[in-house]
Amino acid sequence: MNFEIFLFYVFAAILVFSAFRVITVRNPVFAAMFLVLTFFTCAGIWLLLEAEFLAITLVLVYVGAVMVLFLFVVMMLDINVEPGREGFVSYLPVGLLVGAIMLIEMIFLITQRYFKSENFPAPQRAAEDVSNTKELGRLLYSEYLFQFEIAAIILLVAIVAAIALTMRRRPDTKYQKPSEQIGVSKAERLRIVQMPSEKR
Amino acid sequence: MIDAILHTLWTVIKIVAILLPLIISVAYLTLAERKVIGSMQVRVGPNRVGWQGLLQPFADMFKLMTKEVIVPTNSSRFLFLTAPILSLAPALAAWAVVPFDDGLVLADVNAGLLYILAMTSIGVYGVIIAGWASNSKYAFLGAMRSAAQIVAYEIAMGFALIGVLMIAGSLNLGDIVRAQSGGFFSWFLLPLLPLAVVYFISGVAETNRAPFDVAEGESEIVAGFHVDYSGMAFAVFFLAEYANMIMIAALTSIMFLGGWLSPIDGFGDGIHWFLIKTAFCLFLFLWFRATFPRYRYDQIMRLGWKVFIPVTIVWIAVVGFAVYFELGPWFQVRANGI
Secondary structure (H helix, E strand, O other), X not given: OOHHHHHHHHHHHHHHHHHHHHHHOXXXXXXXXXXXXXXXXXXXXXXXXXXXXXXXXHHHHHHHHHHHHHHHHHHHHOOOOHHHHOOHHHHHHHHHHHHHHHHHHHHHHHHOHHHOHHHOOOOOOOOOOOOHHHHHHHHHHOXXXXXXXXXXXXXXXXXXHHHHHHOOOOOOOOOOOHHHHHHOOHHHHOOOOOOOOOXX | OHHHHHHHHHHHHHHHHHHHHHHHHHHHHHHHHHHHHHHHOOOOOOOOOOHHHOOHHHHHHHHXXXXXXXXXXXXXXXXXXXXXXXXXXXXXXXXHHOOOEOOEOOOOOOOHHHHHHHHHHHXXXXXXXXXXXXXXXXXXXXXXXXXXXXXXXHHHHHHHHHHHHHHHOOOOHHHHHHOXXXXXXXXXXXXXXXXXXXXXXXXXXXXXXXOOHHHHOHHHHOOHHHOXXXXXXXXXXXXXXXXXXXXXXXHHHXXXXXXXXXXXXXXXXXXXXXXXHHHHHHHHHHHHHHHOOOOOHHHHHHHHHHHHHHHHHHHHHHHHHHHHOOOOOOOOOOOOOO
């Protein structure tokens, strides 16, 4: 067993453990932190697969941005765990049904001939000077340009929709207008009063 | 087997050779800060411990090490003690890809710039977790402020770096420096001046330094996210903040000031130029702190979202145009093999 395989098993063990803890731990903040750990070890496994661009992007986007906002929300919400358990029994059949359907789908997929492990020989190791990032960029901006642009438009629509859904105009809020604040002159703020000096 | 062990040992020695000077620099940066701000305010600064106060950092360190680490009641003990480590570790890990001189780098990776961005974006966890785990309103407010601020300024920072990699044509930090060779006028400072300014100011905001230090604004929320920390746990936060400052200064000198290159072409390139440039950027940090009053929180958000991000987007478009048409003298593609 060489060192890489050893590393893979270490990462995989941490990954499975932390993914399991995400759904079993009581405190939502701990759950979010376990999800961060999951992403991080996943990035480690991707690095072993020589997908360094994807691995670093996973850390950058999911750990560095998405999960930070997630934690932000989870901390603010003050979720109480107990009321969530009230409907456990009544929801159980639906949950079991959905879980069973997903399991059966997975089994169908994995046992089909396309997904058998002998159809996936270990890939050739890339040469040392091959830049993962460059290859990915070349493919994205030449062969898959159309799909890439469509994905970009979908994301743009999602951003516009999210802003449009959450924006509320509240006329009673007193916003500060920095341009007006900067534009004030001395005459508007200061009044010099001439007074005769008093005599004792 | 022997080879592997020797290789590991050699790497560990290299890591120590980076970290030890870094930690000593952090210690003396705190002294430099007090001395510089002192002289800017016509004071002497610390001058009691050692000659001209030169041993002051060690006195501070011994004081912090011998103090008790108090864990507040009802705090989340595990996260409370992990938070300082979470903020320190990325600050140190990012140094792995920083080139000190031509070829003098721990890990010469292709996606170095992305790695730096990823590592600096993880640093915010320490602050958020510290604020939450302390179970204190002040700490929590500080954590919330800092998280929103870091997320806002990270975008401007990333955009500023996109300009750098467009003109350098590489994500490798060593190649970025090599693309700037040819004296002061070939550095990225002049063609990317708006991005350089945005990057450095965002760096100041990202490290929660004055005038963007609302996360620990003493006058409103005592000390922000580390209000409940004492002793060594506090010292680790302190260490992380100063290590991040040095990191941002080093990155600014690599991306925009030509790293180890001398301002006159071929005239004594070397690690000393990298150190001089980094020290200059660090001096700017201290200078800002002594000069500017603290921003109001809404002004910080406005500056980040409504000023810096549009400025960077416009300049990325300009650079894209210039690089596409290879406008001289600055925008010819420089890296080999593109």
